[in-house]
Amino acid sequence: EIVLTQSPGTLSLSPGERATLSCRASQSVSSNFLAWYQQKPGQAPRLLISGASSRATGIPDRFSGSGSGTDFTLTISRLEPEDFAVYYCQQYGSSLITFGQGTRLEIK
Amino acid sequence: EVQLLESGGGLVQPGGSLRLSCAASGFTFSSYAMSWVRQAPGKGLEWVSVISGSGDSTYYADSVKGRFTISRDNSKNTLYVQMNSLRAEDTAVYYCAKGVCSGGGCYFGRNCFDPWGRGTLVTVSS
Numbered sequence: 001e002i003v004l005t006q007s008p009g010t011l012s013l014s015p016g017e018r019a020t021l022s023c024r025a026s027q028s029v030s031s032n033f034l035a036w037y038q039q040k041p042g043q044a045p046r047l048l049i050s051g052a053s054s055r056a057t058g059i060p061d062r063f064s065g066s067g068s069g070t071d072f073t074l075t076i077s078r079l080e081p082e083d084f085a086v087y088y089c090q091q092y093g094s095s096l097i098t099f100g101q102g103t104r105l106e107i108k
Numbered sequence: 109e110v111q112l113l114e115s116g117g118g119l120v121q122p123g124g125s126l127r128l129s130c131a132a133s134g135f136t137f138s139s140y141a142m143s144w145v146r147q148a149p150g151k152g153l154e155w156v157s158v159i160s161g162s163g164d165s166t167y168y169a170d171s172v173k174g175r176f177t178i179s180r181d182n183s184k185n186t187l188y189v190q191m192n193s194l195r196a197e198d199t200a201v202y203y204c205a206k207g208v209c210s211g212g213g214c215y216f217g218r219n220c221f222d223p224w225g226r227g228t229l230v231t232v233s234s
Contacts, residue, residue: 031213035220044224095217
């Protein structure tokens with residue numbers, strides 16, 4: 001099983017600032033099959049990024065994904081008030097799909 | 109518009125059984141793998157199971173293998189999960205999700221999820 005470790009656990013920033021979230025895998029993720037999701041309280045997760053760097057339909061271009069192998073990053077270039085939420089990474093390079101534990105992005 | 113609507117959640121005693129359903133609309137249901145993902149209260153996401161578009165292939169998380177059975181009825185555009193021998197640690201919101209994969213190396217077990225349903229809460233308690 002591939003273990004995904006997200007850091008930091010909580011990130012406190014202000015609107016307009018840049019956010020950088022990390023996801024590290026215990027082994028290389030095949031085909032860079034790494035996705036990022038946003039989840040707000042009481043809502044289902046929403047797909048932001050697939051294939052490590054491809055934005056999903058309707059996702060603003062302030063969201064970008066990068067990385068390969070075992071190290072991946074989600075960057076939000078300029079935070080909007082609606083971006084404060086919990087973010088999860090997920091690997092699907094293995095048929096035993098796993099998620100990271102999440103990063104909470106909170107307003108400073 | 110793609111829509112997924114889960115139902116069947118509720119309170120069940122330890123050792124009991126429950127069947128969840130997910131009604132799909134807005135896409136060609138039989139062409140897509142579908143998964144169940146769960147989230148315990150205040151916790152993170154845990155993938156549970158996936159089924160291929162035809163329904164003839166499945167995978168399960170180790171935590172539910174032998175107790176849960178995923179299935180689908182493509183004539184009714186509906187996904188199911190039969191949950192037996194339920195434990196307190198199975199308490200969670202259960203989401204169904206449509207599988208997505210693009211590029212080389214894709215097969216039914218390799219998916220990210222878009223979209224997700226709103227979820228149905230399963231509580232296992234005496």
